[in-house]
Every structure is written in C-alpha cells, then in structure tokens.
Amino acid sequence: MYRKLTLTLIYSAFWAFLTGLSAVVMAADKLPPEKAGTIGKPEGKIAFIRDKNIWYMNADGTNQTMVTEVTNADGRLTWATDNQRIMFTRKGTFDIQAPDMMGGHHKIYDLFIAYLDSAANGNTMFWRRVTDDLGSRDPDWLPGSDLVVFTKDVKAIYASSSMPKYAICTMKADGTNTQILRKNFLDAEYEADSKRFLTSPSMNPKGDLAVVYFENLQPLGMAVIPNQSINISLDSIKILAGKNRKGFSPAWSPDGQWLAYVINDINSNALYITTPDQKENYLVFQPPVGTYIYTIAPSFSPDSKWLTFATTDGSIWIIDITGNNAKRLSGPGLDKSPAWSKAIKK
Numbered sequence: 001m002y003r004k005l006t007l008t009l010i011y012s013a014f015w016a017f018l019t020g021l022s023a024v025v026m027a028a029d030k031l032p033p034e035k036a037g038t039i040g041k042p043e044g045k046i047a048f049i050r051d052k053n054i055w056y057m058n059a060d061g062t063n064q065t066m067v068t069e070v071t072n073a074d075g076r077l078t079w080a081t082d083n084q085r086i087m088f089t090r091k092g093t094f095d096i097q098a099p100d101m102m103g104g105h106h107k108i109y110d111l112f113i114a115y116l117d118s119a120a121n122g123n124t125m126f127w128r129r130v131t132d133d134l135g136s137r138d139p140d141w142l143p144g145s146d147l148v149v150f151t152k153d154v155k156a157i158y159a160s161s162s163m164p165k166y167a168i169c170t171m172k173a174d175g176t177n178t179q180i181l182r183k184n185f186l187d188a189e190y191e192a193d194s195k196r197f198l199t200s201p202s203m204n205p206k207g208d209l210a211v212v213y214f215e216n217l218q219p220l221g222m223a224v225i226p227n228q229s230i231n232i233s234l235d236s237i238k239i240l241a242g243k244n245r246k247g248f249s250p251a252w253s254p255d256g257q258w259l260a261y262v263i264n265d266i267n268s269n270a271l272y273i274t275t276p277d278q279k280e281n282y283l284v285f286q287p288p289v290g291t292y293i294y295t296i297a298p299s300f301s302p303d304s305k306w307l308t309f310a311t312t313d314g315s316i317w318i319i320d321i322t323g324n325n326a327k328r329l330s331g332p333g334l335d336k337s338p339a340w341s342k343a344i345k346k
Contacts, residue, residue: 028272030323031282039320042306044341046299047077047086048316051334053124054088054114059301059318059340061329068114069124075109076200076297077339078141078148080173086114086339087130087148087173089137096159106164108156109137111148113173130175133157135164138297140202143254143342146173149181149201149209166197168211181209181230196234198223200297202250202259208276210250210259213241222247222261224278243278251297253304254342258321260284260298260307269293271309273321284323287311299340308338 042059049055050066052073057064067086074091092108111130118126130136135156139148148171155165171178182198198211207227213220213234221241225232246268247261258273269292271285284307287293291311298309301318308318308329315331316338 028281028283030284031273031321033322036305036320036322039305039322039325040303042301042318042320044302044343045079045083046308046316046318046329046338046340047079048310048330048338049073049077049088049336050330054086055335056086056116057329059306061316061327064330065119066124067116067119068127070112070127073337074137075337076138076140077337078139079339079341080141080146081144081342083341083343084116085173086116087139087141088112088114089139091137092134094134094156094159106156108134109153110134111136111139111150111175130173131171131178136169138200140251140297141173141342142203143205147171148173149203151199151201164197166199168198168201168209196238198237200249202252202297204252204256204259204276205254206256208252208256210252210261211237212248212250213237219248221245222250224250224259224276244274244281247272248295249297251299253300254302255304257304258300260300262293262295262298262309264292264295271298271307271319273307282321282323284321285309285317285319285326291315294336296337299338301340302343306340308340310336310338 044059045056047056052071053069054067054073072090073088075089077086077088079086089109090112094108095105113128135153137151139150141148152167152169153164167180168182170181196215200212202210209225211223213223222244223237223240246263249262251260260273263270271293272281274281291313294310298307306318306320310316313332314334316329316335319326
C-alpha cells in the first residue's frame with residue numbers, strides 16, 4: 001500500500017513538473033526591446049500558397065504574383081539564398097482496392113522547385129521535380145548553403161502501408177546525395193518501435209536540429225537536438241521534448257539566436273520564440289478571436305527581426321519579434337504557408 005502510494009505521488013509530481021514547464025511557456029511575456037536589438041523595416045520577399053498554388057509578394061504585401069500553378073501545393077515552403085528559387089511540396093494520394101474487400105489509402109508527397117524568372121516571363125506552368133520517392137515533404141533550405149533538410153516517409157511507396165515511417169534526411173538542392181541524418185532510423189530500436197518518429201525538421205547554422213516528437217501518432221513536444229548529439233536515442237529525444245510538450249512547427253532564425261514555434265491546443269493558440277536552450281520563451285502573437293495559427297512552420301526575415309505566419313482564415317501576417325507592428329498582408333482568403341526569402345539584395 002505504501003509503495004503504491006509512493007509511486008503514485010512520484011508519477012503525479014513528474015507530470016506536474018512537465019505541465020509546469022508548458023505552463024511557463026504559455027504564460028510567457030513578450031521579448032523586451034533591449035534584447036531584440038534594432039528593428040528596422042521588413043525587407044525581402046514572402047512566398048506563400050494561395051489555393052494550392054505558389055505565389056510571392058514583397059514584405060509589405062505589394063506585388064502579389066503567381067509563380068507556379070500546380071494546384072496541389074501543401075506544407076512548408078523554403079527559399080534558396082539566391083532568392084530566385086522556391087522549394088515546395090506537392091501532395092497526392094495512393095489508393096488501392098485489394099481482393100476480399102481489403103485496401104489501402106494514404107497521402108504521398110514529393111519536393112519540387114519553382115523559379116521566379118519563369119513567372120517573370122509569364123510562364124507559371126514550369127517547375128522541376130526534386131524527389132521521386134513519394135514520401136518527401138516539409139523542406140528547410142539552409143541559409144548560405146545548397147543543403148536541404150526534410151522529412152521522408154520511407155514506407156510511402158508501399159500500397160499496404162498504414163503507418164508512416166519518417167526519417168529526417170538531408171540532400172543537395174538538386175535532389176542528389178540524399179542522406180539519412182537520423183542514423184538510428186536503421187537500428188533495431190526504430191525497426192521495433194515504428195510508432196515513434198520525428199517530423200518538421202529545422203536546422204540552425206550550427207547544425208542543431210529542432211523537431212517535433214511523435215508517439216502513437218500523437219505529438220508529444222518540440223525537441224532541440226544539438227549537432228554533436230544528432231543520433232541520440234528516441235528515449236533521449238522524448239525527454240528533450242518534455243521541455244516544451246505543446247510546441248509545434250519549429251523554425252530557426254537565420255542568425256541562430258531564436259527558435260520560433262506554435263502552440264495550438266484548446267487552451268492556447270499563439271506564436272512564440274525561444275532561445276536555443278529553451279530557457280527563455282516569449283509570446284509574439286495571439287490570433288484574433290475565431291481564428292487560429294496554422295501549425296505550419298513560421299518563417300523569419302533575413303535579419304531575424306521579423307516573422308511571417310498564416311492564420312486559419314486564410315491570411316498572411318508579419319510581426320516583429322517583440323510582438324509589435326503586426327500587419328495582415330493578405331486575406332482573409334485561401335492563403336497559407338508563408339516563407340521569407342533568405343537574403344536581401346542590395
């Protein structure tokens with residue numbers, strides 16, 4: 001009896017501790033101006049999805065222009081450093097009706113690149129396929145690099161697949177030299193426990209990886225994995241995710257000083273930023289009543305001082321990292337998944 005009571009108290013205290021961590025995040029104040037540094041005028045371009053096609057606009061919302069008319073764009077967009085190429089995901093479905101009333105249905109994805117110069121010449125029907133494995137999605141093009149980190153479902157090609165089996169991968173932007181970044185994907189631990197996986201990768205200039213940890217198809221928090229520990233066990237990543245059990249959609253700032261994320265549950269929906277160690281969390285934006293922030297990664301401006309994100313009424317917003325100067329650039333309508341260009345051309 002005493003042992004059972006003791007275990008119950010320990011279990012309760014543990015979950016109270018984790019809940020307390022999340023409560024600290026949800027009660028966060030805004031970033032003080034002295035920590036933000038000088039915040040100038042937002043510059044660059046913002047790509048976004050409008051009605052499943054790729055568009056872009058200036059950072060003030062002007063010059064809204066279609067880039068590609070693909071009709072099935074989905075998820076995160078990301079820019080090359082040259083500001084002339086946008087990588088995006090196209091979504092499809094895999095359906096099969098097998099004998100004896102058996103069958104299968106799951107979503108499939110691949111990565112593509114759109115070109116601004118084609119749009120400038122009036123050709124919105126040109127793009128290039130980057131992957132052909134039917135499982136690649138949510139790319140994050142690293143600043144100043146030709147390297148892309150992304151999520152890959154290696155079971156997507158199988159008709160009988162009922163559960164995704166995600167790996168975090170890297171590749172060159174032309175689709176070559178694909179590598180599994182999380183090497184434990186091939187280990188017995190992962191093979192025996194395919195109900196645990198990582199999604200929504202974002203990498204900072206130091207190579208630290210931010211991901212969302214899933215277990216039994218449920219997200220259990222956002223984890224930051226240091227570069228030197230990329231291949232730690234899933235159990236260790238679960239512990240890291242306990243620092244922020246409600247975090248979704250991580251996105252590093254170009255300078256690596258901030259990590260943006262979204263909290264989206266019945267008690268709170270808001271955009272936050274945190275330090276790399278997640279010890280400091282600051283509220284950036286809470287949406288108007290009746291709308292929510294999309295759980296697709298927000299995106300920082302090239303100078304790391306501004307963020308762009310979408311709300312579920314089909315609007316694109318920008319706001320500075322102190323939580324001030326919020327501006328709706330588009331919508332309400334059919335817009336989502338904004339991504340800020342990587343560099344400002346002088």
